[in-house]
Amino acid sequence: MFWRVVVAEMKKNVRQFFFSRATLVWAFVLPLGNGLYLYFLYFPFVTKSVELEFNASTYTLDLVGFTLIGQLLYSFFVMVMVVGAAFDREREQGTLEALLLSPANRMAILLGGALASAVWYMWMLIGVLFSWIGFFQVNIIINDFLALFTSVALSYLSLVALGMCLEALFIHSRRGVMYGTMLQEPIMFLSGLIFPLQAMPRGLLVFSYLIPLTFGLISVRLTLLGGASMFDVAVPLGILAFMTATLFILAMWLIGYAERQAKVKATLTQF
Amino acid sequence: MTIESFAVEAQQLSRDYVSTKRSHILGRKTTTTIRALDHIDFEIDEGELFGLLGPNGAGKTTTVKILCTLLEPTGGHAFVKGYDVVKDAARVRKIVNMVAGGERMLYYRLTGRENLRYFADLYDVPKKEVSTRVDRLLELVGLIDRADDEVEKYSKGMRQRLQICRGLINDPEVVFLDEPTLGLDVNIAKDIRKFIREKIVEEQGKTVLLTTHYMYEAEEMCARVGFLSKGKLVAVGHIEELKRKMPTGFSMEVLVTRLTDETLEGLRRLKKVKRVLITDYEGEAEGEKIDRLIINVDSDAAAPEVLDYMSTMHCRTISVNIRGPTLEDLFMFFTGEP
Amino acid sequence: MVIQMAPHSLRVLLATAKVNLTMTWRFFSWTGFALRFWIPLMTLGAAWVLYNHVYQGVTSSAFRNAVGASDYLSFITIGNAFYVFVFSAAFVVGRVMFWERAMGTIEATFITPMSRLAHMAGAMAAAAVNSTIDFVAVFLIALLFGFQASSFNTALFFASLLLTAFALFGIGLMTNAITLTFRDRTTTANTLSILFMAFSGIVCPVELMPVWAQAISKALPLTYGIRLMRASLLRPESYNSLYDLVALIMLGIIFVGIGMITLRLIERNMRKKALFSVF
Numbered sequence: 001m002f003w004r005v006v007v008a009e010m011k012k013n014v015r016q017f018f019f020s021r022a023t024l025v026w027a028f029v030l031p032l033g034n035g036l037y038l039y040f041l042y043f044p045f046v047t048k049s050v051e052l053e054f055n056a057s058t059y060t061l062d063l064v065g066f067t068l069i070g071q072l073l074y075s076f077f078v079m080v081m082v083v084g085a086a087f088d089r090e091r092e093q094g095t096l097e098a099l100l101l102s103p104a105n106r107m108a109i110l111l112g113g114a115l116a117s118a119v120w121y122m123w124m125l126i127g128v129l130f131s132w133i134g135f136f137q138v139n140i141i142i143n144d145f146l147a148l149f150t151s152v153a154l155s156y157l158s159l160v161a162l163g164m165c166l167e168a169l170f171i172h173s174r175r176g177v178m179y180g181t182m183l184q185e186p187i188m189f190l191s192g193l194i195f196p197l198q199a200m201p202r203g204l205l206v207f208s209y210l211i212p213l214t215f216g217l218i219s220v221r222l223t224l225l226g227g228a229s230m231f232d233v234a235v236p237l238g239i240l241a242f243m244t245a246t247l248f249i250l251a252m253w254l255i256g257y258a259e260r261q262a263k264v265k266a267t268l269t270q271f
Numbered sequence: 272m273t274i275e276s277f278a279v280e281a282q283q284l285s286r287d288y289v290s291t292k293r294s295h296i297l298g299r300k301t302t303t304t305i306r307a308l309d310h311i312d313f314e315i316d317e318g319e320l321f322g323l324l325g326p327n328g329a330g331k332t333t334t335v336k337i338l339c340t341l342l343e344p345t346g347g348h349a350f351v352k353g354y355d356v357v358k359d360a361a362r363v364r365k366i367v368n369m370v371a372g373g374e375r376m377l378y379y380r381l382t383g384r385e386n387l388r389y390f391a392d393l394y395d396v397p398k399k400e401v402s403t404r405v406d407r408l409l410e411l412v413g414l415i416d417r418a419d420d421e422v423e424k425y426s427k428g429m430r431q432r433l434q435i436c437r438g439l440i441n442d443p444e445v446v447f448l449d450e451p452t453l454g455l456d457v458n459i460a461k462d463i464r465k466f467i468r469e470k471i472v473e474e475q476g477k478t479v480l481l482t483t484h485y486m487y488e489a490e491e492m493c494a495r496v497g498f499l500s501k502g503k504l505v506a507v508g509h510i511e512e513l514k515r516k517m518p519t520g521f522s523m524e525v526l527v528t529r530l531t532d533e534t535l536e537g538l539r540r541l542k543k544v545k546r547v548l549i550t551d552y553e554g555e556a557e558g559e560k561i562d563r564l565i566i567n568v569d570s571d572a573a574a575p576e577v578l579d580y581m582s583t584m585h586c587r588t589i590s591v592n593i594r595g596p597t598l599e600d601l602f603m604f605f606t607g608e609p
Numbered sequence: 610m611v612i613q614m615a616p617h618s619l620r621v622l623l624a625t626a627k628v629n630l631t632m633t634w635r636f637f638s639w640t641g642f643a644l645r646f647w648i649p650l651m652t653l654g655a656a657w658v659l660y661n662h663v664y665q666g667v668t669s670s671a672f673r674n675a676v677g678a679s680d681y682l683s684f685i686t687i688g689n690a691f692y693v694f695v696f697s698a699a700f701v702v703g704r705v706m707f708w709e710r711a712m713g714t715i716e717a718t719f720i721t722p723m724s725r726l727a728h729m730a731g732a733m734a735a736a737a738v739n740s741t742i743d744f745v746a747v748f749l750i751a752l753l754f755g756f757q758a759s760s761f762n763t764a765l766f767f768a769s770l771l772l773t774a775f776a777l778f779g780i781g782l783m784t785n786a787i788t789l790t791f792r793d794r795t796t797t798a799n800t801l802s803i804l805f806m807a808f809s810g811i812v813c814p815v816e817l818m819p820v821w822a823q824a825i826s827k828a829l830p831l832t833y834g835i836r837l838m839r840a841s842l843l844r845p846e847s848y849n850s851l852y853d854l855v856a857l858i859m860l861g862i863i864f865v866g867i868g869m870i871t872l873r874l875i876e877r878n879m880r881k882k883a884l885f886s887v888f
Contacts, residue, residue: 023796026796026797026799026800029800029803029804030796030799030800030803033800033803033804033806033807034803034807036807036808036822037803037806037807037811037812040807040812040813040818040822041656041659041812041813042659042813043669043672043812043813043814043817043818044668044669044672044681044684044812044813044814044817045659045663045664045667045668045669045672046664046667046669047664178638178640178641178644179640181644181648182640182643182644182647185647185648185651185652186651188651188655189651189652189654189655194655194658194659195655195658195659195662195663196663199658199659199662199663200658200662201658201662288883289882336716336883336885339720340719340720340880341716341719341720341880341885342880342883342885343877343880343881361722362722364720364721364722365722367720368720369716369720371716373713375712375713375714375716375717376713376714376716376717377713377714377717378628378632378712378714379712380631380632380635381628381631381632381635385628385631388624389624389625389627389628390717390721392620392621392623392624393621393624393718393721393722393723393728394721394722394723395617395620395722395723421635437717441721
């Protein structure tokens with residue numbers, strides 16, 4: 001029953017998401033636009049590369065690659081949120097009550113939604129990779145494919161888990177979008193998406209280390225652009241794995257809490 | 272623009288819906304055309320309450336939407352107070368309004384009063400009249416005490432009553448009521464019907480087109496009706512005139528069990544029986560399925576013969592009701608639909 | 610638009626603006642209000658870290674030549690402040706009909722004799738009021754990070770705001786057509802916003818971008834609006850505003866013109882294809 005719900009929810013969201021062919025186009029344009037924005041952010045300064053300090057080593061990374069990886073991972077997080085905002089859509093359409101009336105496991109519903117975003121993400125990834133190779137000619141250095149794959153997979157899972165926690169907000173209240181945005185902004189700022197983490201003011205670093213995307217960015221950037229091995233990124237990957245498991249457990253509790261609160265306050269039909 | 276002689280006029284009105292489908296997002300398109308309205312003609316006089324009846328999917332809502340300019344016809348013409356609904360759409364919008372069943376067409380985050388004031392602005396109701404008109408309408412439907420609560424806090428019945436206020440805010444000459452009592456409980460639906468008949472039509476002299484699939488509703492409210500079936504207007508006229516067109520004056524509504532095809536055939540061959548319709552009935556008697564028969568007979572004297580025959584064929588009669596033809600009978604007669 | 614501003618149209622505009630503002634503020638929350646300051650705090654904070662901690666307060670000579678000043682934070686503040694209007698155009702005006710359709714009120718509004726343009730202008734007016742708060746918030750937060758306006762040319766400041774808003778209104782009208790046609794919820798608006806962010810010179814002078822990017826930026830009204838506002842507050846010595854003013858006015862006329870045409874076409878299309886009730 002659990003996996004049946006996951007698959008059903010995933011199919012529904014994919015169907016709704018890819019309702020229009022225009023979505024296929026926007027899926028390419030959106031991350032490219034984001035990436036360009038970040039890339040142009042560096043233009044006022046004298047630089048064509050970024051230095052990333054990690055484990056007493058300094059990696060000189062291609063600027064385009066640095067920003068586009070950041071954008072790619074963040075885009076995935078945004079996709080999870082967008083699909084998670086399906087609850088907001090359900091609320092608008094008046095179907096949220098019908099969904100929660102069913103005995104379907106709520107985690108299964110959330111997971112199905114999050115996995116649907118993976119379908120969207122795969123499509124987007126194709127477009128972005130073509131642009132990297134063909135247009136920007138990013139200098140990629142991969143020495144350990146297993147390390148790269150593990151970094152990407154764990155980053156993906158951690159963002160799914162984080163997204164599921166935030167999705168609970170959409171059930172709780174029509175202000176879910178607002179709360180979600182409040183959390184999205186610091187994630188973008190504190191995770192090292194825009195600039196290397198060593199530049200972060202000391203007082204804010206502690207918050208950076210609470211965000212799974214921080215470790216995902218370090219791992220993916222080092223393994224894709226810096227030629228790092230599994231040994232080099234073992235620590236961030238280990239932390240990422242722990243955070244992912246914790247966030248999944250937290251999501252399970254949050255969804256139950258949000259639903260109970262929404263039923264007490266009768267907010268399921270308000271939009 | 273035609274010379275204004277009717278409040279509403281449809282001439283060979285047609286509407287096709289074209290739907291396209293792909294088997295998958297990159298697949299080829301296939302197109303299907305559904306004819307929702309098929310060359311319908313009818314007229315509504317000034318001050319008349321006209322009923323457009325039909326089952327779901329017959330084309331009632333499509334007709335209403337064309338007449339209030341929300342849809343363009345794919346064939347034919349329609350006129351409201353002499354204005355073409357396509358060419359003179361802007362003028363038509365000034366003199367019509369629509370109330371639809373269901374809970375949409377209202378801003379849930381606004382109060383009842385705010386909703387009405389907003390629509391008053393959209394209709395350019397004279398400013399000095401807005402407050403009094405809004406209050407009067409709210410009082411008429413019994414919402415004045417809740418006027419300053421957000422619509423999201425209203426019950427279904429309250430929202431429908433507010434819809435009626437919205438439908439009258441511009442003092443329209445023609446009002447389209449598309450299943451206005453849909454989903455409402457019996458008492459509220461009755462109040463709304465009474466309101467429409469007495470306040471809107473009799474007192475204010477407005478022209479009303481009412482669509483419904485509840486036959487008793489049309490029978491209670493309308494003098495003239497039209498029957499829509501699968502996009503075609505199969506009959507239109509005064510209810511009494513239409514009843515006279517039926518070949519028989521009486522109907523027997525009989526609930527039986529143990530009905531067989533042979534019995535049915537035999538029943539149809541009886542001299543005094545003009546027509547037999549078998550309709551859905553939910554229920555059982557002592558474990559046996561109940562069938563509902565509508566038997567048109569030429570007089571009530573035919574009843575004993577019919578019942579004797581049924582008894583001979585070992586059918587068990589649960590109940591018999593002999594009556595003059597109802598609107599439901601008329602509908603079934605003209606459309607052939609049970 | 611001037612021709613259409615009959616008394617009824619003005620009434621529709623004001624009524625729609627009032628209703629939209631009511632619906633936004635009725636459910637006011639301090640969280641929502643704080644969000645208006647939170648977002649610029651994050652974006653400007655990131656810019657501040659980049660400027661001061663990554664590059665130790667040093668910008669390239671190309672930047673200094675293009676902008677006529679070295680104050681990166683003031684430069685980026687103005688870009689971010691303008692961006693809030695892009696958001697209004699794309700997310701609010703660009704989704705008016707979509708949102709009405711989702712709420713089920715589109716038919717109720719479309720059977721009225723109101724001017725659609727006035728209705729959309731009312732939505733824009735409401736969005737502009739809300740965006741003004743965001744606009745001010747950006748500057749207030751920027752003061753924390755060392756924003757300094759070396760001058761204040763009032764005429765140029767308001768001209769840039771109003772003319773850019775006018776052009777963005779046209780873009781909002783066009784966006785309506787896209788969101789309705791493709792029945793898309795936020796992707797169109799998101800994508801448009803991102804394109805504006807990337808190519809309008811919000812984060813770096815257009816002159817420093819690659820040639821192909823500069824070509825795109827020339828078609829965006831925000832490019833000229835931002836430059837005009839930067840000139841009004843930062844006043845580079847060699848700047849001549851006439852070209853940007855003319856370009857902005859022309860783009861505004863073009864976009865609003867196209868927007869009005871697409872509005873008519875989309876309404877006609879909705880009546881033909883019975884799209885009022887699909888969501």
